[in-house]
Amino acid sequence: MYKKEWDIIIVGAGIMGLASAYYIKRNNPEKTVLVIEKDRTYSQGNSGRSVAGFRDFFSTEVNMKLARSSIKFYDHIQKDLNYDIDMKYVGYLFLMSSRKFNSMYNILKKLQETTKIKILKKEDLQSLIFLNIKLDNKEKSTLSLEPIEIGVLGKNCGILDIDKLSSFYYEQCRSIGVEFIFNTEITDIGISPINRIDFPGEPFLWQKKKVTHVSSNDTEFSADLFVFTMGAWTNKLLDKVGVDSHMRPKKRYVYQISSSYIEEMLHKSYGINDESIFPFTIFPSHGIYVRPYPKNNTFWVSTSGTTSDQEVGPTFSYDSSNSIEYIDPPDDYFIYNILPILRAYMKISDVKITGKWTGYYSLNTQDKTPYIFKFLNCIVATGGSGAGLMKSDSIGRIVSSILSGRNYTVLFDNSRIKNSALGVNERNVGIETLRF
DSSP states (O other): OOEEEEEEEEEOOSHHHHHHHHHHHHHOTTSOEEEEOSSSSTTOSTTTTSOOEEOOOOSSHHHHHHHHHHHHHHHHHHHTSOOOOOOBOOOEEEEEOHHHHHHTHHHHHHHTTTSOEEEEOHHHHTTOTTBOOSOOHHHHHHTTOOOOOEEEEESSOEEOOHHHHHHHHHHHHHHTTOEEEOSOOOOEEEEEESSOOOOTTOSOTTSOEEEEEEEETTEEEEEEEEEEOOGGGHHHHHGGGTOOOSOEEEEEEEEEEEOHHHHHHHTOOTTSOSSSSOOEEEOSSTTEEEEEEGGGTEEEEEEOSOSGGGSSSGGGSOOOTTOOOOOOOOHHHIIIIIHHHHHHHBOOOSOEEEEEEEEEEEEOTTTSSOEEEEETTEEEEEOOTTOSGGGHHHHHHHHHHHHTTOSEEEOTTSOEEEGGGGSSTTOOOOOOOOOO
């Protein structure tokens, strides 16, 4: 059995794991740090399957802080460090009915004080020639659609290249001495008493315990401290030692679509942004959105997965913890569920599916805010709820701060966050209510 000891082991090399490894090693240069990943390289799981949008558009102060600071750091990477992550401020355009807008009015009014938001009235939306402002009454009834009556534009929002952002963290990690082991799935956690008595059957209930190693097949990896950033796979490992991760994996489908009209639409901003690129657009019903992918003249289309009508049913349920795997989504789901809604709201035709993939949200069903908490000599970071990418730099800093025994973390934008607020026992984050 191969065995080696490190000071700190991180399980999971998605964007949260990479950011955590970077800040842990940077803040503790004397420590040996190892990242273990089940895939062949970094960010091949749900990070790599993200649609890679970013926004600082949340209802709670904690989520706003996590996202706002991370976005500023990503901007710093591209503009100040001259490391291209293809970050483009195309904007998030939330289209909604007056009913929805009125229900969110107080939140939006507060957001206008902290970020860049523009309200587009119905007459403003008339210039967006790709929209069907007036819905067909039969379609509206059959598809349970809300009308497009107002738009909310988040301007400090956009898209980036998740592969390039991940590469930045990975290269930074390697340059300061973080070690990586790939193609290695951790399947077990070893727990031992802190003070051994060398009696068969220990650790006993009354003994103080610690995690001593994680295992993969016949290989043990030992460390003093452990960090678990495994996204949808968190439960699969932590359930074995009775630790509740407070999240569930939730399946989602993403389709890449193209047509001659989409190609023409993509390279116009319709006055929304300065990038000459179609905005990231969220439609009023069923969480349907389109994300521009200008590199190959396509849209990525999916659903937010967090609206009430998507929280039940087999399509959005999660697979059993032992079979969280990636299968190609069926074309029929797009054709019969998503496409009719797109056609009702957008002037598109001759749409073709040119790519598709399945991903999983690491979904915190309680308050839609990440969990970062300690158990024994371990830290767990999970529950990104579809917004993990846009908060990951902040999460990595918080993980490092907790590991160092600090009570507060100073984020990149110099805002402060209380570490225990994101934990379990002293959790104080509010409930995220901006759901589309």
